[in-house]
Amino acid sequence: MTYIPRRPTILSRTPWWLLAIALLFVLGLWGITTDAAYSQIFRALSGGVITTLWVTIIAFAAATALGLLIAIARTSGNRILRELSTFYVEIIRGIPVLVFLFYVAFVGAPGLVSAVNWLLQPIDATITIRQFDFVWRAILALTVCYSAFIAEIFRAGIESVDRGQIEAARALGFSRWKCFRLVTFPQALRNILPPLANDFVSMVKDSALVSALGVQDITQLGKVYSSGSFLFFETYNVVAFLYLTMTISLSLLVRLLERHLHENTR
Numbered sequence: 421m422t423y424i425p426r427r428p429t430i431l432s433r434t435p436w437w438l439l440a441i442a443l444l445f446v447l448g449l450w451g452i453t454t455d456a457a458y459s460q461i462f463r464a465l466s467g468g469v470i471t472t473l474w475v476t477i478i479a480f481a482a483a484t485a486l487g488l489l490i491a492i493a494r495t496s497g498n499r500i501l502r503e504l505s506t507f508y509v510e511i512i513r514g515i516p517v518l519v520f521l522f523y524v525a526f527v528g529a530p531g532l533v534s535a536v537n538w539l540l541q542p543i544d545a546t547i548t549i550r551q552f553d554f555v556w557r558a559i560l561a562l563t564v565c566y567s568a569f570i571a572e573i574f575r576a577g578i579e580s581v582d583r584g585q586i587e588a589a590r591a592l593g594f595s596r597w598k599c600f601r602l603v604t605f606p607q608a609l610r611n612i613l614p615p616l617a618n619d620f621v622s623m624v625k626d627s628a629l630v631s632a633l634g635v636q637d638i639t640q641l642g643k644v645y646s647s648g649s650f651l652f653f654e655t656y657n658v659v660a661f662l663y664l665t666m667t668i669s670l671s672l673l674v675r676l677l678e679r680h681l682h683e684n685t686r
């Protein structure tokens with residue numbers, strides 16, 4: 421009698437950890453929709469989701485652009501650019517994000533306002549420190565912090581491209597910029613995208629630190645609500661649920677992206 425193996429079902433192929441997460445999500449959603457206290461907390465905190473995503477998206481886009489420029493400087497043939505960009509990366513990566521948030525908010529922002537006022541002297545115009553909103557101070561701090569980490573991702577991706585292809589492009593008469601745009605960067609992008617997406621997930625979590633500046637994100641709204649209602653357990657359950665929903669969804673998208681890129685490079 422010939423043994424015919426059974427085809428694996430979708431349930432058997434699904435990892436147990438993913439099933440456990442899905443169960444937790446269903447239980448959390450059920451609690452929010454059926455319990456009056458949880459429903460009220462969810463409505464109070466839902467506005468913070470927009471602030472969290474707004475701060476994260478703007479800061480990450482700016483950090484990516486700045487990180488790319490720093491990575492190009494780190495891989496350039498100019499020693500001065502290499503040394504300055506390396507100094508920037510090492511200094512920024514050595515400072516905790518929370519410390520840098522305070523530094524930018526209470527030291528860097530007043531200094532920047534003073535510099536702008538000095539430049540505006542010829543037209544007799546001034547701005548005040550109150551006009552520099554704490555949301556934008558938080559975005560600036562996250563941009564600078566993450567640009568150093570993203571620069572290292574770009575640098576590693578650029579250096580992973582075979583030097584022979586770059587030399588061949590240069591031999592064909594490509595300029596340095598054209599060689600980077602048409603040969604180096606498209607190939608480096610395949611290696612860059614997964615860790616870059618992981619950094620975006622990390623920034624979603626680190627954005628909770630902006631609550632220390634009073635920015636009305638999920639964490640800050642949860643802190644305010646729990647201190648007024650004394651429902652600390654329920655409030656921070658909802659806070660954790662919101663962050664987990666965002667980060668796990670993004671992490672699963674990153675896994676799909678990595679699998680797609682892996683299959684395309686076979």
